[in-house]
Amino acid sequence: MEMGSFAYCFLFFLMCSNAFPAFLATPEEVFALMHFKRSSIDSDPKGFLQNWTVGGSNSRSNPCLWTGVVCSAADGRVRSLNLGNMGLTGRLNLEHLMALPRLRDLDLHGNFFYGNLSYSNTASSLLCGFETVDLSSNSFNETIPSEFLTSCPRLVSLNLSRNSIPGGIFPFGASVRRIDLSRNRISDHGLLKYSLSSCSGLSYLNFSDNKLAGKLGDVPSCTNLTILDLSYNHLSGDLSGVDFGVCGSITVLDLSYNGLNGTALPLSLANCRQLEELNLSGNNFTSKIPSFWKNFSNLQRLSLAHSRFSGEFHPSWVTHVGLWWSSTSLGMASPVACHRRSSHALRSRLWTSGKTISRAISSIKSSVLCLL
Ligand SMILES: *[C@@H]1O[C@H](CO)[C@@H](O)[C@H](O)[C@H]1NC(C)=O
Ligand SMILES: *[C@@H]1O[C@H](CO)[C@@H](O)[C@H](O)[C@H]1NC(C)=O
Ligand SMILES: *[C@@H]1O[C@H](CO)[C@@H](O)[C@H](O)[C@H]1NC(C)=O
Ligand SMILES: *[C@@H]1O[C@H](CO)[C@@H](O)[C@H](O)[C@H]1NC(C)=O
Ligand SMILES: *[C@@H]1O[C@H](CO)[C@@H](O)[C@H](O)[C@H]1NC(C)=O
Ligand SMILES: *[C@@H]1O[C@H](CO)[C@@H](O)[C@H](O)[C@H]1NC(C)=O
Ligand SMILES: *[C@@H]1O[C@H](CO)[C@@H](O)[C@H](O)[C@H]1NC(C)=O
């Protein structure tokens, strides 16, 4: 059916039938949803969207009763779309969803949507109202274009995890707090660089399990960054020169399983006073185990395994951190030694490997634990 005649029939149906009082979603919203269904969904193997139909009985034409469509109780307008894990396939056309002015939460995770996430110029003049967008576990495999979601001034959370996205730079506004890009195949360092330099309000950034190579840039402008996960990439080079800035908010920093090296950890890391979890495992530090842990008064979990750190770890450096270890992972028959401060101070753990933790420090008598 031609779009025009489709709209005409549809509007006719709404205006001229008694169906109208049954719901408040506007004809434009119904039109946008139908348009989305027709243009973005090639396959719906389980028939989840079978009841997205117009015409027929009154209730069947009320989009607020369609599978996955949630309307606001306050104004009856389409507020969220929850089409997760439905096995839907198709090239996603975001512009039809952006035409839903009150759509706040878009959840399409666990489907087989693909495409390049661009939308036409006419649509980009729309002011989209998305707050959370979950496109995780789909089949997106193209570079994200720079116009992606630029006109969504309310966007708070974006999940693109578990796709095959190779890269792209998409400017995100000051409203964005959480970005999950983990488990893609991002090799384009520009996206990481952009994310770490334009991160004004960003609190959660996850690039874990991608193909990022090269040096890690500075992160001084990310004053609100709380969780930064860059584990399982190919980042390399000397970490000691990286500027973590004031980093007053970081609680979780995971740099594990990269190729980072350096003869010292960056001094600026000591500014991260809120740090609760630091993972430097699986890197190539040929340095002595750093000694400035005293400055991390909230540190609860510290992973230094398989990173070629040398030297001794003095428990006095982490008097407030409980020390636990797996002796086998250290390549020793038993831990050389360790020392316990007051037991009430043992709030947490030192992880020497991802393996099973065997014994508490309180059972160890002498004063130094060697990590080999
Ligand atoms: C559409 O299907 C869903 C799920 O089976 C059901 O809850 C809803 O009532 C149906 N809506 C209509 C209009 O039939
Ligand atoms: C995205 O895909 C559309 C439709 O195939 C195409 O017209 C457009 O040029 C593509 N944009 C980019 C940036 O690849
Ligand atoms: C993103 O989606 C994945 C898979 O659906 C989920 O496991 C993960 O927790 C989500 N990330 C965030 C930050 O919510
Ligand atoms: C993305 O996936 C589609 C469908 O599987 C495929 O035809 C296309 O070549 C892929 N594009 C890239 C850039 O890998
Ligand atoms: C980052 O993403 C990975 C893979 O999705 C997940 O396992 C990990 O828990 C996430 N990291 C944080 C700190 O949430
Ligand atoms: C950073 O967080 C604080 C406290 O939550 C908030 O007031 C401030 O607006 C945030 N900064 C930005 C740039 O969003
Ligand atoms: C660190 O790695 C880079 C390449 O990744 C290498 O050029 C440099 O020599 C290494 N530095 C040290 C101290 O091992």
Ligand SMILES: *[C@@H]1O[C@H](CO)[C@@H](O)[C@H](O)[C@H]1NC(C)=O
């Ligand atoms: C560590 O460095 C050595 C020598 O510079 C190199 O052969 C090895 O591949 C590096 N390991 C990792 C995990 O980057």
Ligand SMILES: *[C@@H]1O[C@H](CO)[C@@H](O)[C@H](O)[C@H]1NC(C)=O
């Ligand atoms: C640790 O904190 C003390 C003050 O609490 C400060 O003087 C010292 O410079 C800090 N250490 C580092 C390495 O920043």
Ligand SMILES: *[C@@H]1O[C@H](CO)[C@@H](O)[C@H](O)[C@H]1NC(C)=O
């Ligand atoms: C890094 O270590 C922390 C605990 O020290 C752990 O919670 C986290 O899962 C580890 N990350 C990876 C990628 O193994």
